[in-house]
Structures are given as C-alpha cells and as structure tokens.
Amino acid sequence: MAPASAAKADTSETASYLAGDIEPFYGVRQGGILTPVQRHSYFAAFDLETAKRDDVITMLRSWTAACAALTRGEPAPSPAGYATEDSADTLGLGPSRLTVTFGFGAGLFVKDGKDRYGLGAAQPEALIDLPRFPGDQLIEARSGGDLSVQACADDPQIAFHAIRRLAALGWGTARLRWAQTGYLPDTKPGETPRNLLGFKDGTSNPGGEAALAEFVFVGDDGPAWMRGGSYVVARRILVALEHWDRLPANIQEQTVGRHRASGAPLGKTNEFDAVDLAATDRDGNPAVPLNSHVRLANAGSNDGARILRRPYSYNDGVGYTAERWPPWRQSVEYDAGLFFVCYQRDPREGFMKIFSKLAKFDRLNQFTTHTGGGLFACPGGAAPGEYIGEKLFDT
Amino acid sequence: MAPASAAKADTSETASYLAGDIEPFYGVRQGGILTPVQRHSYFAAFDLETAKRDDVITMLRSWTAACAALTRGEPAPSPAGYATEDSADTLGLGPSRLTVTFGFGAGLFVKDGKDRYGLGAAQPEALIDLPRFPGDQLIEARSGGDLSVQACADDPQIAFHAIRRLAALGWGTARLRWAQTGYLPDTKPGETPRNLLGFKDGTSNPGGEAALAEFVFVGDDGPAWMRGGSYVVARRILVALEHWDRLPANIQEQTVGRHRASGAPLGKTNEFDAVDLAATDRDGNPAVPLNSHVRLANAGSNDGARILRRPYSYNDGVGYTAERWPPWRQSVEYDAGLFFVCYQRDPREGFMKIFSKLAKFDRLNQFTTHTGGGLFACPGGAAPGEYIGEKLFDT
Numbered sequence: 001m002a003p004a005s006a007a008k009a010d011t012s013e014t015a016s017y018l019a020g021d022i023e024p025f026y027g028v029r030q031g032g033i034l035t036p037v038q039r040h041s042y043f044a045a046f047d048l049e050t051a052k053r054d055d056v057i058t059m060l061r062s063w064t065a066a067c068a069a070l071t072r073g074e075p076a077p078s079p080a081g082y083a084t085e086d087s088a089d090t091l092g093l094g095p096s097r098l099t100v101t102f103g104f105g106a107g108l109f110v111k112d113g114k115d116r117y118g119l120g121a122a123q124p125e126a127l128i129d130l131p132r133f134p135g136d137q138l139i140e141a142r143s144g145g146d147l148s149v150q151a152c153a154d155d156p157q158i159a160f161h162a163i164r165r166l167a168a169l170g171w172g173t174a175r176l177r178w179a180q181t182g183y184l185p186d187t188k189p190g191e192t193p194r195n196l197l198g199f200k201d202g203t204s205n206p207g208g209e210a211a212l213a214e215f216v217f218v219g220d221d222g223p224a225w226m227r228g229g230s231y232v233v234a235r236r237i238l239v240a241l242e243h244w245d246r247l248p249a250n251i252q253e254q255t256v257g258r259h260r261a262s263g264a265p266l267g268k269t270n271e272f273d274a275v276d277l278a279a280t281d282r283d284g285n286p287a288v289p290l291n292s293h294v295r296l297a298n299a300g301s302n303d304g305a306r307i308l309r310r311p312y313s314y315n316d317g318v319g320y321t322a323e324r325w326p327p328w329r330q331s332v333e334y335d336a337g338l339f340f341v342c343y344q345r346d347p348r349e350g351f352m353k354i355f356s357k358l359a360k361f362d363r364l365n366q367f368t369t370h371t372g373g374g375l376f377a378c379p380g381g382a383a384p385g386e387y388i389g390e391k392l393f394d395t
Numbered sequence: 396m397a398p399a400s401a402a403k404a405d406t407s408e409t410a411s412y413l414a415g416d417i418e419p420f421y422g423v424r425q426g427g428i429l430t431p432v433q434r435h436s437y438f439a440a441f442d443l444e445t446a447k448r449d450d451v452i453t454m455l456r457s458w459t460a461a462c463a464a465l466t467r468g469e470p471a472p473s474p475a476g477y478a479t480e481d482s483a484d485t486l487g488l489g490p491s492r493l494t495v496t497f498g499f500g501a502g503l504f505v506k507d508g509k510d511r512y513g514l515g516a517a518q519p520e521a522l523i524d525l526p527r528f529p530g531d532q533l534i535e536a537r538s539g540g541d542l543s544v545q546a547c548a549d550d551p552q553i554a555f556h557a558i559r560r561l562a563a564l565g566w567g568t569a570r571l572r573w574a575q576t577g578y579l580p581d582t583k584p585g586e587t588p589r590n591l592l593g594f595k596d597g598t599s600n601p602g603g604e605a606a607l608a609e610f611v612f613v614g615d616d617g618p619a620w621m622r623g624g625s626y627v628v629a630r631r632i633l634v635a636l637e638h639w640d641r642l643p644a645n646i647q648e649q650t651v652g653r654h655r656a657s658g659a660p661l662g663k664t665n666e667f668d669a670v671d672l673a674a675t676d677r678d679g680n681p682a683v684p685l686n687s688h689v690r691l692a693n694a695g696s697n698d699g700a701r702i703l704r705r706p707y708s709y710n711d712g713v714g715y716t717a718e719r720w721p722p723w724r725q726s727v728e729y730d731a732g733l734f735f736v737c738y739q740r741d742p743r744e745g746f747m748k749i750f751s752k753l754a755k756f757d758r759l760n761q762f763t764t765h766t767g768g769g770l771f772a773c774p775g776g777a778a779p780g781e782y783i784g785e786k787l788f789d790t
Contacts (some may be wrong), residue, residue: 180712182554
C-alpha cells in the first residue's frame with residue numbers, strides 16, 4: 001500500500017552486503033553473459049499479447065528500472081496505480097550477484113506474417129528459425145517465445161523473484177510461455193562445475209577480447225541495436241541418467257572424449273590441455289574417438305566455430321516417457337539433465353554449425369533428448385537512463 | 396571398472412572439509428528431522444517391485460552402507476558385480492551436510508490386500524490411509540509409494556546424487572515412483588527462511604526434549620521398531636503466486652495472520668511472540684483473524700496438537716492448469732509453491748487434526764492446491780552395523 005516506505009525499509013540492509021555481491025546492470029554488454037556463472041538460473045520466455053508498440057516500450061522501461069533496482073538488492077518499484085508493493089520473499093537476502101539478461105525472439109519482429117510493432121525491417125538476418133535437428137523432440141509449450149528473460153543469481157529465490165516481479169510488471173502486455181530452473185553445484189572458486197553426467201562442463205570457452213569479438217559479441221556487422229549484443233540459444237536436454245550411471249567410467253570417457261576426474265582431453269593430463277584431434281593411442285586409433293562429444297564439438301571439427309557455453313543442470317523430478325533400450329523398466333525416469341545456454345555472434349556460424357554435426361554423430365546422443373528451448377537476440381546493454389532494447393525501438 | 400581405486404581417489408579430499416559439514420548418519424534418531432535445515436532437498440518415493448523379503452533387506456543394507464559413506468563425503472560402495480563405480484557429479488564437493496531420511500509406506504506392509512513380506516502384523520495403527528481433505532487435488536503419480544527417501548544437503552547436486560545412487564543400488568527391487576526437489580533461500584544463520592509467499596515459515600516448531608517426546612518422536616507407545624522414529628507427511632502445495640503477488644501486504648498479512656516483515660503474529664512485535672488467540676484490535680475484532688492460517692494451525696485451535704515443520708519451496712517452472720478467479724488470463728501459471736514436510740509422533744494427532752481444520756477454513760486455501768505427497772513411518776535411526784529398519788524385519 002505504501003511502495004515508497006516499503007522501498008525504504010527494504011533497502012536499509014543493502015549497505016551491509018559486499019560490493020562483490022552486486023553485478024552491474026547497466027553497461028555496454030548485458031550482464032549474465034560474461035558474468036562469472038552464478039549458482040542458480042531461472043530462464044523465462046514470454047509471448048507478447050498486446051498489439052501496441054507503446055505497451056512493449058512501457059514494459060521494457062519498467063523492466064529496466066526493476067532490474068536496475070533488483071540487481072542492487074533493492075525492491076522493484078511498482079508502477080503507478082499498482083495495488084501492491086514488492087513481494088517479501090527476498091527480504092534480507094541481498095543482491096546475490098543477480099543478473100537479468102533479455103533477448104528478443106523472431107516473434108517480436110514478425111509473428112504469423114504480421115509486423116505487429118513496426119519492427120519487421122529491423123529483424124537481423126542472424127535471428128533465424130532454427131531447423132529441426134536429428135533427434136529433436138522439442139515440445140511446443142517448452143519452446144520459443146517473443147521475449148526471453150534469464151535471471152541468474154547465487155540464490156534461487158533471488159532469481160525467481162526477479163522473474164515474478166517482471167511478470168507482474170508486464171501484466172496484460174506479456175504472458176509467461178515457459179520457464180526453466182537451473183543450478184550448479186557449489187564448486188570451489190576457479191574450478192569448472194560438473195554437470196549431472198559427472199563431467200566438467202564449460203572448459204574450453206572463448207576468452208579474451210579478440211576471441212569474444214570474433215565469436216561471442218556482435219560488432220559492426222550486425223544492426224546498430226545489436227552492437228555489444230549476442231545471440232542466445234537455450235536447449236532443455238533430458239539426460240538418461242539411469243543408463244549413464246550404469247556405464248563404467250571408461251565408456252563414459254570414450255563418449256565424452258575427456259577424462260572424468262581431471263577433465264583433460266583423452267590422452268592428456270590437464271583440464272585445459274588443448275584437444276589434439278590428430279593424437280593417436282598405442283594402437284594407432286584416435287586418442288579422442290571420432291564420435292566423441294568433445295571431438296565433434298571442437299572448433300577444429302567445425303571450421304573454427306566457437307560458442308560461449310553457460311550451461312546449468314536442471315532437475316524437475318521424474319517424467320513418464322519412453323524407454324531407451326532393453327532391458328529397461330516401466331515408464332518412470334528422471335526428468336533431469338542439462339539446461340544448455342550458449343552465446344554467439346551469429347547462430348548460423350555458432351550453434352547451428354556445431355550442433356548440426358553433433359546431432360548426427362555424437363555418441364552422447366543416445367543418452368540425451370532435446371525437449372525445448374529457443375533462439376533470442378540479446379541486444380547490447382542499456383546505459384543509465386536508457387531502457388533495454390531502446391536502440392531497436394528508436395530505429 | 397575399479398571401484399576400490401576410484402573410491403580411494405574420491406575420498407582423498409574428504410579431510411579438508413570441516414567436521415561441521417558432516418551430519419552423522421548413525422544414531423538413535425534418523426538425520427534430516429532435527430538437523431538444522433539444509434538449503435536443498437530431493438524427496439523420492441519408491442515402489443517395491445520384488446516379491447521377496449530378502450531382496451528388500453539386501454537393498455536396505457546397501458542403502459544404509461551407501462548413506463553412511465555419502466554423508467561422510469565418500470563415494471557409495473558398489474555392490475559385487477555392479478559394472479560401474481560411483482558417478483562423478485559430486486567429485487570434490489564434500490559432504491555438504493547431507494542427511495538421508497527413510498520412511499515406510501503402508502504398501503510395505505500390505506498392498507492390494509497382500510502381505511508381501513510378512514510384515515502385515517507389524518504395521519503401526521498410526522500408519523493410516525490419509526483421508527481426502529477438502530480441496531485436495533492429489534495426483535496419483537505424485538503421491539504415495541512403498542518407501543520414502545529424502546536427501547537434504549546444502550548443495551542440490553549432493554542431494555540428487557544420493558538418490559541416484561540409492562536408485563541404482565535398488566535396481567530391480569524398488570522403482571522410483573515420484574520425486575520432488577526443494578530449496579530454501581540463503582537466509583542468514585539463525586533466521587527463519589521465507590517461503591515463496593514472502594513469509595517466514597517454521598517459526599513455532601516444538602523444541603526441547605519434552606516437546607519433542609510429546610509431539611515428534613515415537614516412544615514406548617509405538618511398536619518397538621518405531622521407537623525414536625517419527626511419521627512424516629509430505630505435501631506438494633501449488634501456490635497461485637500470480638494472485639498472491641497482486642495482493643497488498645496487509646491483505647496477505649490478514650490471510651497468514653502474521654506481519655510480513657517481522658514474522659510476528661498480528662498485533663505483536665517480535666517473530667517469536669506467542670500467537671494470542673484472545674487478543675482483539677481497537678474495534679474489538681480478533682487481532683489474528685478467525686480464518687487466518689496461523690490461528691487455525693495454532694495448537695490452541697487444535698486441542699494442543701503440534702507438528703515439526705520442515706518445509707521447502709519448490710519450483711518446477713510453469714504448468715497449464717485451471718484459472719482461479721476472473722479476470723484472469725490463459726492457462727499458464729507458475730508450477731511453484733511449497734513442498735511441505737512435517738514430522739509427528741502420530742499423524743492422527745498431528746497433521747490430520749490440524750489440516751482437517753485448515754482444509755476447511757484457512758483463508759490461504761484460495762491460493763493453494765495440494766497436488767501430491769504421502770505419509771510414511773520413519774523408523775528410529777540405525778546403530779553402526781545395523782541397517783535402517785532392521786528392527787522391523789527382525790520382529
């Protein structure tokens with residue numbers, strides 16, 4: 001009933017948090033891409049239900065203001081006339097390194113053949129419709145969307161809170177389409193987290209400004225509003241953990257192409273040793289098997305293509321799906337696996353190139369099923385006073 | 396392929412963890428009941444698919460040995476002839492205060508009229524079939540089970556790992572029926588965590604040995620194998636957060652019966668102030684409304700009945716369920732809420748008594764739907780050398 005005084009009460013604790021708990025919201029690039037990975041993620045896709053361009057702008061303005069506050073550990077401001085103040089589920093928790101990363105789906109530009117907001121001409125060529133890859137089992141209700149919003153934080157309640165607040169602010173303009181939680185284990189600082197397969201995940205990401213400019217962020221080649229932006233591909237990947245857990249470690253390692261304990265490529269010693277595609281074992285066979293995940297995903301197998309991976313594990317309990325191979329039991333299996341998130345300068349040169357090969361040949365495919373996801377254009381970050389994506393609407 | 400050497404490698408880091416990260420597995424009472432609440436939970440229910448009593452015993456033996464190791468941060472031993480060593484997803488993470496709490500459902504004793512394992516005569520009277528309460532929408536596939544296993548840890552990967560390992564060890568004997576993840580925010584030590592409603596949850600739990608003996612743990616009144624044990628009721632409670640978030644704080648407070656920020660009962664100042672059912676406001680109305688959650692759940696409204704609550708929040712993304720009230724939008728809503736877990740000496744005197752009243756009158760019911768859960772008899776803890784539930788099988 002009294003947003004102003006509630007805001008005051010809620011912010012009084014902010015000062016006691018370390019600056020390291022706050023990730024900047026404003027900047028040339030959006031947070032949540034290069035940000036050291038947080039422990040929890042809530043990825044939400046929205047469909048726009050308004051016909052008015054101004055409604056979208058108003059919502060993006062309110063979302064920007066909300067995120068600027070939430071990332072500082074402050075309550076999101078309520079719009080004029082809104083009945084209630086911020087919810088209290090995160091009272092006293094602090095910013096928890098919250099980042100919120102926004103993306104625009106193809107539906108923002110043209111949907112069902114209709115240019116709803118006068119943005120059709122601004123759709124980047126790189127914002128394609130991803131083809132159906134071999135093995136894809138994408139569930140419509142878990143895929144696509146006009147907008148993507150990923151909240152990442154070290155506390156799951158903080159991440160979910162941000163989306164709850166944005167969804168409330170977007171009432172009547174945007175409607176939640178799908179959402180996916182994700183988490184990472186509490187790995188020691190500087191170590192690469194392990195996924196549910198038991199392997200370190202995210203070892204060979206591009207780093208350094210030259211590689212980031214080449215592989216991750218849009219430069220002068222893209223539309224002006226995408227400068228400093230990136231394209232995100234999300235995929236919800238069910239992993240048949242029951243089967244995986246029954247494999248001896250050496251079979252798992254042949255499948256992935258890395259040593260399980262160290263994370264080193266097969267035949268190497270250290271996690272960050274380069275994958276040597278030419279190396280052979282004593283018998284003259286490739287040290288990294290031809291159909292192993294790491295070999296097929298490697299830049300050397302894909303004309304140099306690279307992507308920035310930022311994956312989370314997901315765990316939605318159990319599902320009731322088909323069996324993989326006999327002998328197997330009835331229809332219950334873990335609904336858990338990998339919520340794969342990757343960033344790239346151009347999805348045609350990144351995810352599409354790499355995954356086209358993986359979808360066909362990766363030995364890991366017998367344990368994985370892609371059940372949802374999407375492709376979104378994440379604009380460059382907003383400067384203070386600007387709303388997220390403002391340059392798109394100003395073109 | 397070499398469990399022994401893998402075990403050796405995996406345990407080498409154990410010593411570097413603080414003793415405080417290890418919760419004891421063996422003891423008069425099972426862990427995970429009085430244990431200071433961990434940040435993550437994975438609750439699994441299993442159905443037994445063997446006809447042989449010895450298979451159940453063999454599995455419980457292997458589960459006991461596995462939990463004794465896992466709670467120390469060591470890999471679970473593999474049974475003879477099992478093809479693979481422990482999975483590697485928790486390598487380097489430490490024990491993370493893991494507890495594993497076992498419960499026996501009515502189906503272990505008699506199922507479909509059949510006493511499968513010769514235990515029918517040992518079924519405690521307190522292990523009843525819970526009635527259908529007003530408003531219950533329990534989904535069969537999310538309810539019941541012959542056995543319950545709840546893993547709690549400060550790391551979600553550690554909790555899930557324990558269940559994956561137990562499920563693998565139980566292969567052919569027990570089959571996963573349903574599972575539910577849960578989490579709590581990273582609340583400051585000593586503070587009561589807030590649930591997704593934004594209210595502190597778990598404030599007025601029984602404490603002290605006298606109250607624990609009266610309300611939580613079975614004494615001489617139960618069968619000998621239940622001494623030191625307790626009955627757990629789990630309920631998966633969907634909360635209509637979209638509606639809740641639109642309420643002004645004072646309406647939320649009238650619904651719950653507590654102040655949102657402090658957690659104090661309405662009309663009081665401090666979280667741990669007793670709920671005063673006789674207190675009135677200036678107009679002579681009850682300070683704690685007649686249909687508020689806290690009033691109806693209070694011991695004073697239920698012939699002194701009390702339970703030990705150990706709730707987690709859950710977040711399974713979105714669901715596609717019916718609307719609550721107009722005006723409301725299409726069919727997507729958060730599939731999130733409360734995974735309510737409570738312990739009591741006798742469910743007929745605990746959950747049943749309290750929830751019979753809540754289910755009828757609680758104003759909070761318009762925001763909640765119970766969609767799954769179960770009742771299980773958690774035996775007393777195992778002594779070293781004993782397997783969990785051994786006293787039941789020895790009777």
